[in-house]
Amino acid sequence: MKEYFLKLTDKIMAQLKDGEHLKVGFSGEKSQFVRFNNAKVRQTGLVEDLDLSVDFIFNNRIMSCGLTLLGELDSDFDLVMAEINRMRSEISELPEDPFIVYPENKGSSQESHNGTLLPFEKSVDALTPAMQGVDLAGIWASGRIFVGNSNSAGQKHWFATDSFSLDYSLITPDEKMVKATFAGSDWNQSKYEKFMANSIEKLKMMEKSAIKIKPGNYRTFIASAGVRDLLGMFSWNGISEASIQQGQSAFGKMRNEGVKLSPLFSVSENFSHGTIERFNGNGEMAPEKLSLIKNGELETTLVSTRTAKEYNKETNFAGDGEYMRACEMATGKLSQEDELKVLGTGIYLGNLHYLNWSDNTGGRITGMTRYACFWVEDGKIVAPIENMRFDDSIYNIFGDKLEAVGNSLDYHPDVDTYGGRELGGIHCTGVLLKSFALKL
Amino acid sequence: MFDIKNALSKIKVNAEWIGLREVRESTTYHMIRDGKPQANHTGSTHGVMVEVLANGQFGYFGTHNLTDTSIQLAAEKALEQALLASKYAIYKFDQSARPVAKGEYQSPFTMAQNTVSAGEINQLLLKANNVLKVSDKIVSVYANAIITNTDFKFVSSNGSDVRQNFLMTRINYSATAQDSGVTQSRSGGTSGHQIGMEALNEPVILTDCKKIANQAVELLTADECPTDTMDLVMAPDLMMLQIHESIGHALEIDRILGDERNYAGYSFVRMHDFGKLQYGSNLLNITFDPTVSGELASYGFDDGGMKAKKEFIIKDGVLVRGLGGKESQIRSGLPGVANFRSSNWNRSPIDRMANLNLEPGTASFDEIISSVERGVFLETNRSWSIDDYRNKFQFGAEYGKLIENGKITKTVKNPNYRGISNPFWNNLSMVGNTDTFEVHGTPNCGKGEPNQVIRVGHASPVCKFDDIEIFGGA
Numbered sequence: 059m060k061e062y063f064l065k066l067t068d069k070i071m072a073q074l075k076d077g078e079h080l081k082v083g084f085s086g087e088k089s090q091f092v093r094f095n096n097a098k099v100r101q102t103g104l105v106e107d108l109d110l111s112v113d114f115i116f117n118n119r120i121m122s123c124g125l126t127l128l129g130e131l132d133s134d135f136d137l138v139m140a141e142i143n144r145m146r147s148e149i150s151e152l153p154e155d156p157f158i159v160y161p162e163n164k165g166s167s168q169e170s171h172n173g174t175l176l177p178f179e180k181s182v183d184a185l186t187p188a189m190q191g192v193d194l195a196g197i198w199a200s201g202r203i204f205v206g207n208s209n210s211a212g213q214k215h216w217f218a219t220d221s222f223s224l225d226y227s228l229i230t231p232d233e234k235m236v237k238a239t240f241a242g243s244d245w246n247q248s249k250y251e252k253f254m255a256n257s258i259e260k261l262k263m264m265e266k267s268a269i270k271i272k273p274g275n276y277r278t279f280i281a282s283a284g285v286r287d288l289l290g291m292f293s294w295n296g297i298s299e300a301s302i303q304q305g306q307s308a309f310g311k312m313r314n315e316g317v318k319l320s321p322l323f324s325v326s327e328n329f330s331h332g333t334i335e336r337f338n339g340n341g342e343m344a345p346e347k348l349s350l351i352k353n354g355e356l357e358t359t360l361v362s363t364r365t366a367k368e369y370n371k372e373t374n375f376a377g378d379g380e381y382m383r384a385c386e387m388a389t390g391k392l393s394q395e396d397e398l399k400v401l402g403t404g405i406y407l408g409n410l411h412y413l414n415w416s417d418n419t420g421g422r423i424t425g426m427t428r429y430a431c432f433w434v435e436d437g438k439i440v441a442p443i444e445n446m447r448f449d450d451s452i453y454n455i456f457g458d459k460l461e462a463v464g465n466s467l468d469y470h471p472d473v474d475t476y477g478g479r480e481l482g483g484i485h486c487t488g489v490l491l492k493s494f495a496l497k498l
Numbered sequence: 499m500f501d502i503k504n505a506l507s508k509i510k511v512n513a514e515w516i517g518l519r520e521v522r523e524s525t526t527y528h529m530i531r532d533g534k535p536q537a538n539h540t541g542s543t544h545g546v547m548v549e550v551l552a553n554g555q556f557g558y559f560g561t562h563n564l565t566d567t568s569i570q571l572a573a574e575k576a577l578e579q580a581l582l583a584s585k586y587a588i589y590k591f592d593q594s595a596r597p598v599a600k601g602e603y604q605s606p607f608t609m610a611q612n613t614v615s616a617g618e619i620n621q622l623l624l625k626a627n628n629v630l631k632v633s634d635k636i637v638s639v640y641a642n643a644i645i646t647n648t649d650f651k652f653v654s655s656n657g658s659d660v661r662q663n664f665l666m667t668r669i670n671y672s673a674t675a676q677d678s679g680v681t682q683s684r685s686g687g688t689s690g691h692q693i694g695m696e697a698l699n700e701p702v703i704l705t706d707c708k709k710i711a712n713q714a715v716e717l718l719t720a721d722e723c724p725t726d727t728m729d730l731v732m733a734p735d736l737m738m739l740q741i742h743e744s745i746g747h748a749l750e751i752d753r754i755l756g757d758e759r760n761y762a763g764y765s766f767v768r769m770h771d772f773g774k775l776q777y778g779s780n781l782l783n784i785t786f787d788p789t790v791s792g793e794l795a796s797y798g799f800d801d802g803g804m805k806a807k808k809e810f811i812i813k814d815g816v817l818v819r820g821l822g823g824k825e826s827q828i829r830s831g832l833p834g835v836a837n838f839r840s841s842n843w844n845r846s847p848i849d850r851m852a853n854l855n856l857e858p859g860t861a862s863f864d865e866i867i868s869s870v871e872r873g874v875f876l877e878t879n880r881s882w883s884i885d886d887y888r889n890k891f892q893f894g895a896e897y898g899k900l901i902e903n904g905k906i907t908k909t910v911k912n913p914n915y916r917g918i919s920n921p922f923w924n925n926l927s928m929v930g931n932t933d934t935f936e937v938h939g940t941p942n943c944g945k946g947e948p949n950q951v952i953r954v955g956h957a958s959p960v961c962k963f964d965d966i967e968i969f970g971g972a
Binding site: 090091092095096098099100103105107108109111120121123124125126127148152153155156157179182186193196197199225226227229235237303305315368411412414415416417418420422424425426428447475498 | 530531532534535537538539540541542543544545549555556557558559560561562563564565568572575576578579580582583586587588615616617618620624637638674676679681683755756757758759760761763764844845846881882883884885886887890892894912914916918944947948949950951967971
C-alpha cells in the first residue's frame, strides 16, 4: 500500500501551480471484527477502508478535504483533483489565516511492523473454544493499519503495523465482571489460551456477594486500567496549550496559580515503544520523549505549531488537537505484591467507567467504578463492592492524596474503533490514594 | 458511476440472502475562533456494506472499492465469515430479520446546500465572533457551521429498494469569560436538525450570540450553585441529555440482551419489565418518533428494512416497548421499533435511539416556576456521566437560576445534579406544555463494538423534578 500512496501523491503534487502548497494524509485498514456475546458470535465481518486528506494552501488561506479512495490509481487521481479544483475555486472567498502551518521537508521516514496474525478464516475457531463455559462479551479486531503523510516540500512519512486485540468482559451469573484485553502483533495460541484461563480464574474472585458501601472518602488503590482512564482525561481540555490559552483547561491552575501535583507523579510522551506513528497530521516529527509533568510540576504542555504561532510559544510538534498520543507515566516504588498490604483497609478499584469533567477548569472528574472492585480489610480482599459514583479532583488524585505509585508499567492498547481502528495506547501503573471521594 | 442494483444483480454466491447498503456522505465544517479561521473542511466517505445470510448467521464485508470484482470478492468473504461463525452463532436468523422495504425519504429543507457559499458562511461566522466578544472579559469565542449531506441506498435479494437523502445543518457558538481566576463558558446554537441553509439565519444567530456571551460574563460574578436537595427545573436543551442517557440507552434491547456489556454496558431494565415497570411518574410519556419533520434522526426506514413509525415507549409512566430493531425483536420476543441503524457503510447495524421524545404536558413555564419553593432552573448540558447499568448519573449545566418562593431570584454558576434513573423519573412532577417544547439533537452518540457514532434527536418540554441532589463546583 505504501507504493500506492507514493504513486498517488507524487501524481497529485505534480499538478500544483505556483504559490500552492499541499499536505496529504493517507490512512486505511484491512480488518476483521468479531463481536461476542455469551461466548458466542453476535456479528462478524471484514472492513477494508482507504482514505486521503488534503490541506490546500494558497495566498495565505487554507482549505482541506478528506475522501474515501477506491484504490484504483487513475480514478483516485481524478477524485482528488476534482476536490483540489473545487478548493482552488473557493479558497479566495475565505479570510486570511495568519497561523497556517506550511509544509516543510525535515526528512522522510518509514516504519513497518509486520506481525504474525491469525488468518481471518481461522480466527473464530481459534478464539471461541477457550471461552466456552463462561459468559463472555467482547470484540475481536485484527488486521493491518497504515498511515502515510506527504507534502509539497517533498517530505514523506509511512507507518504500518499488524495488530490484533480481543477486548472482553467475563460475567458471573449475578452480573459481576472482570475485564481483560489480549493484544499484540504475533499470535500465539497457547499464550492466548493461558491468558483466557487466567481471566476465568480471576472471575471466581467475583463470585462472592457484593457489598454496598456508603458514600464517603476512602483509602483507595486504583489499578492501572483505571489510571489509564484518568490520564485519558488529560487529553480533553487538559494538557493542551491551546486549551490553557482559551481558558478551558484543568491545568490552568498549574500554569497560572503555581499549583503543583504530587512529587510522586510524572507523565510524558514516549514514542520509543513504536506503537504509533511519531509524525503528526502536519507531517511533523514529535520528539521521541517529552516530559510533560515531572515530579508534580508542569514542565510543558502539548504545543502544536499552529498554537505556537498564535500564542508565541515554542512548538513541540503536537498534533493539531494537542492530545497525548504516546502517554507514559513514571513508575514509583509500590510493588504489585504489596498493593493490598499497603492499602490495608479500603477500596481496590480495578477499572473506572464513563469519566467526564464535572468542573473542568476546577480539575474535578466524575465517573463510575466498574468491573473488579473490592472492599479490602487488613490487606485482604473481603468482597466485591457495588459500583459507586466518584467525584474528585486531579489535584487530589495526582496531588496531595497520592501516597504511592506502582513500580511496573502496564500497557493498555487503544482498542477504540470509531471511524477506524486506533493505534497506540497508554503505559501506566496503579496508584494508592490516601483518600478518594465516592458520592453515590 | 456505481449502480447498486446492477452490482447486486452481478453477485454470485450461494447465500440465503444478500443485501447491499451504499452510503455516500459529505460533511462541510467551517469554524472561526477568536476572529480567525480554524477550519474550512469537507470530508466525504463513500462505500458499500455487503451483507449475506448463510446457515442462520449474517456476515459482512464493508468495502471502499466499488468495482464489480471487489463487490463479488466482498460477498464471497462475507459468506465465508458467516459460515465459519455459524457454528458459534448466538442466534440462527432467517430472512425475516430483513423485511422487504421499498420507498424513499427526503429531509425537509427550503434552501439547498449550494445556495450559500463557503465565503458567505465564513462572513456569518466572523460576525458571530464579533458579537460574542461583548466584553474584555471574554477571552475566547468561536462559531462554527456544519453541513452534512447523506445519500443512503439499500437493496437486497428479497426485493428491498430504499433510497434516503438527509440534509443536516448545525450552527454552534460559544463564549468563554475569565476574570480573577474564574472561568465560565456559555454555548448556543442548533445542536442538530434536518434542515437546509435556512438554518443560517443571521439575525437569530447574532441575537442569541449576544445573549449567551452576556450570560458568560454574568456567570463570573454569580454565586456558586447551592448544595442541597431541592426541586430541579430543566430546560429542553438539558432534558435532551437526561432522556438520552437515562431512558434511551437503558431501553435498547441489544443492551438488555447483553451485546454491549463489554463497552457501554448493560441496563437496569430487564425483559420482564416491559408492560409492567413504572419507569416514571404518570406524567411521563416517551415516544420513538422518526417521523417528526426536521428532527435530526428522522428517516423512512432503518438499515434492516423496517419502515419507521411512531411508537409509545413509555405511556403514562409505564414501560411498554423497547428500542430494538428486527433482530432484537426476534431474539427477545419483545415489541420493538425501526431502529436497527449503522453509522456508515463500514459498520454493521445495531439498536440505536433515533428520535426519542418526551411528549408535552399541560403546565406553562410560569406555572412550573411558581410551584417551586426552593430549586434551580438549569440550561444547557456541560458534563455527563452515567453508570454501565444506566442507573447512577451525574450531569452538569452551563447556566443556572435559583428559584425561591415561586420566583427566579438570581443566577448561579457550576450547577450539577445527580440521581438514579428510576426514582429520578418517578420524581417528575410537572411537564411543560407545547409553548415550552423544543426539538434538539446530537450527532455524537457513541455505542457498539466496533464503535459507531450516530445522530439522535430528542424533543422535550421544560420539566420539573422534586427533591433532587443538587450541588456546585470545585
